[in-house]
Amino acid sequence: MTGRRPGLGIALVLAMAACFGTMDNSVRWLGAALPVLVLLTVRYAFQALAMTVWLAVDPKHGFRSAHPRFQALRGALLLATSGFSFFGVQAMPVPEFTAINMLTPVLVTLLAGWFLGERVSRLRWLLVIGAFVGALIVIRPGSGVFGWAVLFPLGGAFTYASFQVLTSRMAALENPYTTHFWTGFTGTAILLPLLFAGPVDALGALAAATPAQWGWMMLIGLLGTGGHLMLILAMGMAPTSTLMPFVYAQIGAAALVGWIVFRHLPDGWAWVGMAVIAACGAASAWLNLKGAAPKPASAVGADTIAD
Numbered sequence: 001m002t003g004r005r006p007g008l009g010i011a012l013v014l015a016m017a018a019c020f021g022t023m024d025n026s027v028r029w030l031g032a033a034l035p036v037l038v039l040l041t042v043r044y045a046f047q048a049l050a051m052t053v054w055l056a057v058d059p060k061h062g063f064r065s066a067h068p069r070f071q072a073l074r075g076a077l078l079l080a081t082s083g084f085s086f087f088g089v090q091a092m093p094v095p096e097f098t099a100i101n102m103l104t105p106v107l108v109t110l111l112a113g114w115f116l117g118e119r120v121s122r123l124r125w126l127l128v129i130g131a132f133v134g135a136l137i138v139i140r141p142g143s144g145v146f147g148w149a150v151l152f153p154l155g156g157a158f159t160y161a162s163f164q165v166l167t168s169r170m171a172a173l174e175n176p177y178t179t180h181f182w183t184g185f186t187g188t189a190i191l192l193p194l195l196f197a198g199p200v201d202a203l204g205a206l207a208a209a210t211p212a213q214w215g216w217m218m219l220i221g222l223l224g225t226g227g228h229l230m231l232i233l234a235m236g237m238a239p240t241s242t243l244m245p246f247v248y249a250q251i252g253a254a255a256l257v258g259w260i261v262f263r264h265l266p267d268g269w270a271w272v273g274m275a276v277i278a279a280c281g282a283a284s285a286w287l288n289l290k291g292a293a294p295k296p297a298s299a300v301g302a303d304t305i306a307d
Contacts, residue, residue, distance in 0.1 A: 004237065005237040005238065006237065006238035006239075006242050008234075008237050009233075009234040009235075009236075009237035009238030009242070009243055010234075010238065010242070010243060010246050012230040012231070012233055012234035012237070013230070013231065013234050013243045013246045013247060013249070014246055014249055015227075015230050016227045016228075016230040016231050016234070016247075016250075017246070017247065017248075017249040017250035017252075017253045018249075018253045019223040019224075019226055019227035019230065020223070020224075020227050020250050020253070020254075021094070021098070021250050021252075021253025021254040021255075021256070021257050022223055022253070022257050023219075023220055023223035023224055023227070024085065024089050024094045024097070024098065024254055025089075025094050025254065025257040025258050025261050025262070026216060026219060026220050026223070027039055027085075027086050027089055027090075027220060028089040028090060028094055028261075028262075029216075029261055029262075030213065030216050030217070030220070031086070031089070031090045032090075033213060034205055034209060034213060034217075035200045035201075035202070035205050036086050036087055036090060037191070037194065037195055037198065037200050037202070038195065038200065038202055038205050038206065038217075039086060039217060039220060040082060040083060040086045040187075040191060041188065041191040041192065041195050041202075042217045042218075042220065042221055043082070043086075043187075043220050043221045043224050044079070044082075044183075044184050044187030044188045044191060045184070045188045045191075045192075045221070046184075046218065046220075046221025046222065046224070046225055047180070047181075047183065047184030047187070047221065047224060047225040047228075048181065048184035048185045048187075048188045049184075050184070050221075050222075050225050051177070051180050051181035051184055051185075051225070052181065054177065054181075055177065055178070055181055058177075061175055061177045061178055062175070062178060063178065063181060064178070065174060065178060065179075065182055066173060066174065067173060067174065068182075070166070070174075071174070071179065071182040071183075071186065072182075072186055073166065074163060074166055074167055074179070074182075074183070074186075075182055075183050075185070075186025075187055075190075076186060076190065077159055077160070077162055077163035077166065078160070078163050078183055078187070079186065079187040079190055079191070080155075080156075080159040081156045081159045081160040081163060082187070082224075084152045084153065084155045084156030084159065085097070085101070085152075085153075085156055087152060088149065088152025088153055088156065091149035091152060092149040092150070092152070092153075093258060093262070093264050093266070094254045094255075094257070094258045095251060095254045095255040095258050095264075095265075095266050095270070095274070096138055096153075096266055096270055096274075097152065097153045097254075098153075098250055098251050098254040099134075099135075099138055099251050099270075099273065099274040099277050099278070100135050100138055100139065100150065100153035100154060100157065100277070101153040101156050101157050101160075102157075102248065102250075102251065102277050102278065102281050103131055103132070103135055103153075103154075103157040103161075103277065103281065104157050104160045104161050104164065104281070105131075105281040105282075105284045105285040106127055106128040106131040106132075106280060106281060106284045107157055107158060107161035108161045108164050108165060108284075108285075109124050109127070109128055109284055110128060110161075111161050111162060111165045121287075123287070124284060124287060127280045127281075127283050127284040127287070128280075128284070130276060130279075130280040131276070131277050131280035131281055131284070133276060134272075134273045134274070134275070134276030134277035134280060135154075135273065135277060136273070137269055137270075137272055137273030137276065138266075138269075138270050138273035138274060138277070139273075140269065176232050176235075177232070180228060180229070180232065183228075184225070244282060244285045244286060245282045245286070247282075247285075248278040248281065248282055251274050251278060
């Protein structure tokens with residue numbers, strides 16, 4: 001039914017942007033009281049449990065994966081991206097973090113050229129350079145605005161671009177709902193041993209958490225899982241090229257929620273850099289999609305944003 005309900009598809013993408021903008025700010029706020037590793041584990045465990053219930057009650061989909069190694073690698077890359085995000089928003093404001101992390105589409109262009117041998121046109125190179133100029137405007141090296149913290153969104157953009165390149169080669173071979181389950185399962189399977197074997201007193205932190213903090217942790221899991229499901233549904237209602245420009249609404253959502261919660265707004269130069277990144281990223285993504293063969297709604301489209 002692709003393309004039959006573009007208005008609803010766009011509305012779902014905007015709702016997804018609101019979910020992720022709210023989730024990142026919630027992680028920043030709750031991370032001041034609870035270990036970030038605990039929040040990350042709860043987020044992925046929530047997704048694994050929610051998708052287990054989803055697949056159990058829907059006979060059209062199943063748990064079995066035809067490519068478990070691919071699912072494991074894919075899940076690990078997305079977990080790394082989420083790790084950069086959850087820890088990164090503790091060290092820098094969410095709107096600026098989100099904008100720099102939106103370098104992903106132009107990095108996909110670079111990785112596809114380097115590792116898959118795809119031709120990168122002069123226009124694509126100009127968009128790549130333009131997006132990095134936008135990132136430099138936000139970061140302003142040497143200004144001391146963010147310092148080493150910018151490594152978090154940059155690292156997340158690289159790991160997520162790698163995730164997208166990998167997924168684009170395998171997306172048609174897996175059911176997106178099954179893949180969504182395996183994403184949560186893989187993340188939980190990796191995180192639980194790290195949580196209980198690491199320096200974080202996970203049981204103590206969870207036992208000491210107040211009912212309100214438990215509610216916020218459940219909300220973080222719901223926002224992350226629901227946001228990706230909204231994008232999966234949107235991909236079945238409109239072409240990806242129609243939806244992609246609206247993904248950048250996440251920058252605005254992050255800024256709005258950040259102002260409500262933390263009374264923080266990016267300065268003028270940061271807004272200029274964000275606009276440059278969004279314009280170059282959206283154009284690069286549009287060119288990538290325009291030059292690609294049509295694909296069924298799948299995990300590659302369903303995970304344009306990582307959290």
